[in-house]
Each structure stands twice: as structure tokens, then as C-alpha cells.
Amino acid sequence: MSLRFATRERPSGDAPADLDLLRRTLAARVYDVARETPLEPATLLSARLGDRVLLKREDLQPVFSFKLRGAYNRMAALDAAERANGVIAASAGNHAQGVALAAAKLGIRAVIVMPVTAPRVKVDAVRRFGGEFVEVLLTGDSYSDAQAAAARIEAERGLVFVHPFDDIDVIAGQATVGMELLRQLPAPPEAVFVPVGGGGLLAGIAGYIKALSPQTKVIGVQAADSDAMARSLETGSRVALAEVGLFADGTAVKQVGALTFELCRRHVDAMLRVDGDAICAAIRDVYQETRSVPEPSGALALAGLKQYAATHGLRDATLVAIVSGANMNFERLRFVAERAEAGEQREALFAVTIPEERGSFRRFCDALGRRSITEFNYRIGDARQAHIFVGVQTASRDERAAVVAAFRAQGFAVLDLSDDELAKLHLRHMVGGRSPLAQDERLYRFDFPERPGALPDFLAQLHPDWNISLFHYRNHGADQGRILVGIQAPADEQAALQRFLASLGYPHCDESDNAAYRLLLRS
Incomplete structure (x- = not known):
């Protein structure tokens, strides 16, 4: 935006x-x-x-x-009567921690109201910093909800309100x-x-x-x-x-x-x-x-x-x-x-449509070139066209345009999803499902060293004799990259498929009998 x-x-x-x-x-x-x-x-x-x-x-x-500064300065200024009555505060978390530590340091009782959405790390820290001097109450979805609850308690108990900002x-x-x-x-x-x-x-x-x-x-x-x-x-x-x-x-x-x-x-x-x-x-x-x-x-x-x-x-x-x-x-x-x-515009997301025919996947890889791929999702679903969701590491919007141009030069329809919030939040995780076209499918999980060009190298070695019916990869920043691949090969070609897999040189595991795969992805 x-x-x-x-x-x-x-x-x-x-x-x-x-x-x-x-x-x-x-x-x-x-x-x-x-x-x-x-x-x-x-x-x-x-x-x-x-x-x-x-x-x-x-x-x-x-x-x-920084919230400790203001909370302590306010509480240090309380007179003896106010200290004896105790204080109350409303906070999403950081002000609460400042009040809690100040309460323990000054020996003042404090009630701290926090929204239920406050991060657990902050809630736990408030209790730890305040110890016996602090009572924590969780209510509402925002600071404003917590503030309203604190105002009611302030009136009921006669406590001094330590405001997080307007004081x-x-x-x-x-x-x-x-x-x-x-x-x-x-x-x-x-x-x-x-x-x-x-x-x-x-x-x-x-x-x-x-x-x-x-x-x-x-x-x-x-x-x-x-x-x-x-x-x-x-x-x-x-x-x-x-x-x-x-x-x-x-x-x-x-x-x-x-x-x-x-x-x-x-x-x-x-x-x-x-x-x-x-x-x-x-x-x-x-x-x-x-x-x-x-x-x-x-x-x-x-x-x-x-x-x-x-x-x-x-x-x-x-x-x-x-x-x-x-x-x-x-x-x-x-x-x-x-x-x-995405915040640095270093990852571009695309939905690319290629024909379901021999050689099109190779042309798709050629269009990507040696760029680092951050994500690759595909599930066979149409006998004529393949729809691929791919993420590519880029340096600028100009490079995004260059990737789009490379796909179109191969005759592929492409949709740039880099600024699409639905795609970034949800759709990238929902590509796939059961497919009646995934006959004779075997599922394999591969590990490979995560380095620049590793995924393109893997893609380039995939044998053209067998159809790829499923492909999933996401770069998670680990030392090992992990790929899930569905390969369609008839029963009489299984021996040849095994020889091919061995020739790739990547550790792999046959997941075709995995219960979750059979439940969620097999027709």
C-alpha cells in the first residue's frame, strides 16, 4: 500500500x-x-x-x-496517602511492565488491567516484575477496552490511575x-x-x-x-x-x-x-x-x-x-x-498458467532462470492447463516486471499477486487438494542443501517421461530445503522410476502410503 x-x-x-x-x-x-x-x-x-x-x-x-520511564516518574511523585491506597493501570503490555516494576521498587500495590489480546510474554513479565505487589486482570480486545474496565475499578476501590500516556x-x-x-x-x-x-x-x-x-x-x-x-x-x-x-x-x-x-x-x-x-x-x-x-x-x-x-x-x-x-x-x-x-519488495508472487503438455514445464523453468525461488505450489487439476503458484526473490519492482515479461515471452498467462493480501495470507497455503487426474501418483519427499540455484537445479533434473502431478516447496530459511513431489508413473514403470530417483542424488522418502496424504490429497 x-x-x-x-x-x-x-x-x-x-x-x-x-x-x-x-x-x-x-x-x-x-x-x-x-x-x-x-x-x-x-x-x-x-x-x-x-x-x-x-x-x-x-x-x-x-x-x-521505554514505558518504564513514564510509569516510574509518575508513581515516584505520589504522596503518602496515594501510595497507601494503591494504583491501577490499563495497558496492552509495556506500560503494565513499567508499572509492575515501579510498584515492586516503591512498595506500592497495583492493579493492572490488560486486554486478552496482550502477548503472553508481556502478561507473564508483568506478574514476574510485580510479584506480590501486582494483581493482573485480563479483559477486552484492545487497550481502550482495558482502560474502560480500569476506570470502573478505579472508582470502586479509590485507586490512583497511572495513565500510560495522557499524564x-x-x-x-x-x-x-x-x-x-x-x-x-x-x-x-x-x-x-x-x-x-x-x-x-x-x-x-x-x-x-x-x-x-x-x-x-x-x-x-x-x-x-x-x-x-x-x-x-x-x-x-x-x-x-x-x-x-x-x-x-x-x-x-x-x-x-x-x-x-x-x-x-x-x-x-x-x-x-x-x-x-x-x-x-x-x-x-x-x-x-x-x-x-x-x-x-x-x-x-x-x-x-x-x-x-x-x-x-x-x-x-x-x-x-x-x-x-x-x-x-x-x-x-x-x-x-x-x-x-514482501515488506522490502524482495519477494514477488505469481500465478502462472502453462499448457499441460510435454516441454512446457521446462520452458517455465527457463523463464525463471537462476533466480532464487521462495515458493512453488502446483497440483494437477485440469487436463489442458496447469496453474502454478510461484514466489521469486527479487530486488525491485523492475525485476518483478522482468519476470512477468519472461513468462509472457514463453506464451504463459501470468498474474502478479505480490500486492494481493488474500494471496499472501491465505491462497498460497491452499493450492492443491484432491484431483481425479492424479492417477498412478506416487508421492516423494526430497531434502537438498538450501543454496542459491538449488531448486532450479532440482527442477532441471526432473525426467520428462513422467508427469509431475503435485509440487510443493517453501523456503523457510533452514539449511535443508524440502520438496514434496507427486510423480505419475504406471505400475510397469516403477523400477525405472526408482532408478531415476536414485540418479538424482538427493535424499528422498516415499510418502505414498502416508495417512494424511491419502485422506487429504488422494481421490
Whole structure:
């Protein structure tokens, strides 16, 4: 999807309010529990973009998120009576961990309400950090649902609400991120990119940086399906979203804060929206630079930075992205790895139709050439035409066009599915099924060393005397590639088929009697 870029004229600043935020930031009590995080160069990405890219590593905090700063600063300011009553917080996870650690550090009882969609790693961490001081309640599907439940409990029990973003002490705590990065640089950066949910981090960083370095652009980045701040700044008033996407769960907020909105309206230069594929690509970028894995919200800022650099033609500019958190569910890595290639437009997906006749499969392989194949799905289903789903590693949209041209030069009909969400999410996994045409089919599983050109080499060796009725391959990044092939050979040709299989030189296993195969794929 195209990424929209929103800018507006900033209203004149409210000097007393800005001065108050600056004073509170300088006096913030964050370093009792938080650490000054490093500002690290992203050397690979810098070389690729032609700019100096720096990562502010808030994922290295004790709770693996910047949220500890604001939560502790707010709770450290409570008076004796408020501490005795205890606190309550609502959070999708990272703020909850900050409140939990602060509660244990300060000896304050805390009730923390989290949506049921919060990643398990975050829920477990809240209980671990808070120990006996914390009670965790799970309710609702989003932060806003959890906030509504927390408001009811706050009134019932007389607890102090520790807001995750719309509180001046919380904002001042988050602003120390901006204070640090300006101190860590010999000269102000051209732009700082900040992930946005409710707006606390963006409001704090923007308020502080604009006071000391007004020429530095402060740019907020949101997931396209959770863009409450972008919409609010575009319309000039706070917008409440009916639904939010949950992939970037740490920033899945339906409505931004009143205070954060006003501060962002005064100080933020622009907002960017990025999609899930761009976020996944940014997660991989952070991993390649640091060998750490940020959560989706933690990679938002870098996704926006890359988009900004690509569209603005910058050269030798100093750009900073806040890596805001690393509380990633391990199971989510499967989706991230799958979509990262699409986020960089390094994988193109095609549906290719070729005639079911001798030689057409060879011409299909010729059209692919020596390109790295990421996926190959085929199931015989038509006596006249074969429909193949194939993924190809590409470097650009121009190369996608070149692949399409190569298929068409062979006379094949081709459909580019690289931007088709249905194909990327579902259809790629549903190619196949039972076929009445798969007579005399034997099923074989092959292993081969995963290296560039390995699959084309395998395809080139397939004997033309037997028909391929099923083919499945997906590059999962492992050392060994795995292929499932259906080969049609009459009973009197089985001995010749076995000699052919032995000549391939690839380890293989006959799966023709596999129960799942017979249940799901055999007619």
C-alpha cells in the first residue's frame, strides 16, 4: 500500500506549558530504575539508504521498553496517602511492565488491567516484575477496552490511575529519551522518528527536542490500521477509531490523549503510516543490525524512517529511529519472517498458467532462470492447463516486471499477486487438494542443501517421461530445503522410476502410503 504523509501548520506554542514540560523532564526520576540507552549506528541500513541511521535502543531497558520511564516518574511523585491506597493501570503490555516494576521498587500495590489480546510474554513479565505487589486482570480486545474496565475499578476501590500516556509526569518521563539522544549526538539530527500509540512518547520527545533543537524534524509513525494520532492531527480534533489493528499491539489505541494531542499539535512536524509488511521488514533490519528482535511497535519508527528516506531523496542526513520495545511473542516470528520479504519488495508472487503438455514445464523453468525461488505450489487439476503458484526473490519492482515479461515471452498467462493480501495470507497455503487426474501418483519427499540455484537445479533434473502431478516447496530459511513431489508413473514403470530417483542424488522418502496424504490429497 502507499504510505500517506500528513503535515500541517503548527499552531503557535504555549510557552508556559512547554516550559513546564521542559522543567519536569529535567527533574524526572527515571534513573532509579531505567538506564540511559545507547544510540547505535545502523551501518548496513546507512549504507543502503545513503544516510546516517541511528537506533535509540529503548528495547534494552530492564522491562525491554521505554514505558518504564513514564510509569516510574509518575508513581515516584505520589504522596503518602496515594501510595497507601494503591494504583491501577490499563495497558496492552509495556506500560503494565513499567508499572509492575515501579510498584515492586516503591512498595506500592497495583492493579493492572490488560486486554486478552496482550502477548503472553508481556502478561507473564508483568506478574514476574510485580510479584506480590501486582494483581493482573485480563479483559477486552484492545487497550481502550482495558482502560474502560480500569476506570470502573478505579472508582470502586479509590485507586490512583497511572495513565500510560495522557499524564504530564508520564510524558516528562518519556521525554528523557529525547533528552538523552540530543546529549549523545555532537550535532542535532535532521529528523527523529517516534512510534505512536496514545502519543506519550511522541509528545514528550517532540516537546523537549523542539525546545532545544527547533530545526530537528520530529515525525510520528503509526500502523496504518491504528492511526488515531494521524487522523486527529489531520482533522484538528481527537478522532476515536471504531477498531484498531492488533499486530502492532503496543500502539493499538483507539483514541489519543487530550494532553498528548495538544502537545503533538504544537510540536510534531509530520505523521507517517506504515503497513504490516513494512513493519516486518523493519524488524528484520533491526535484527540484522543488532541481533535483537523488536516487537512490531518497536520497529514502527524504523519503518517510517525508511519510507521517509526513500521518498525525500536525502543524502548524508542524520536520522534517528526509536526502537521502543522488544516484548515479542516468539510464535509471532513465523508471520514476521513470512512477510519481511514482501515488506522490502524482495519477494514477488505469481500465478502462472502453462499448457499441460510435454516441454512446457521446462520452458517455465527457463523463464525463471537462476533466480532464487521462495515458493512453488502446483497440483494437477485440469487436463489442458496447469496453474502454478510461484514466489521469486527479487530486488525491485523492475525485476518483478522482468519476470512477468519472461513468462509472457514463453506464451504463459501470468498474474502478479505480490500486492494481493488474500494471496499472501491465505491462497498460497491452499493450492492443491484432491484431483481425479492424479492417477498412478506416487508421492516423494526430497531434502537438498538450501543454496542459491538449488531448486532450479532440482527442477532441471526432473525426467520428462513422467508427469509431475503435485509440487510443493517453501523456503523457510533452514539449511535443508524440502520438496514434496507427486510423480505419475504406471505400475510397469516403477523400477525405472526408482532408478531415476536414485540418479538424482538427493535424499528422498516415499510418502505414498502416508495417512494424511491419502485422506487429504488422494481421490
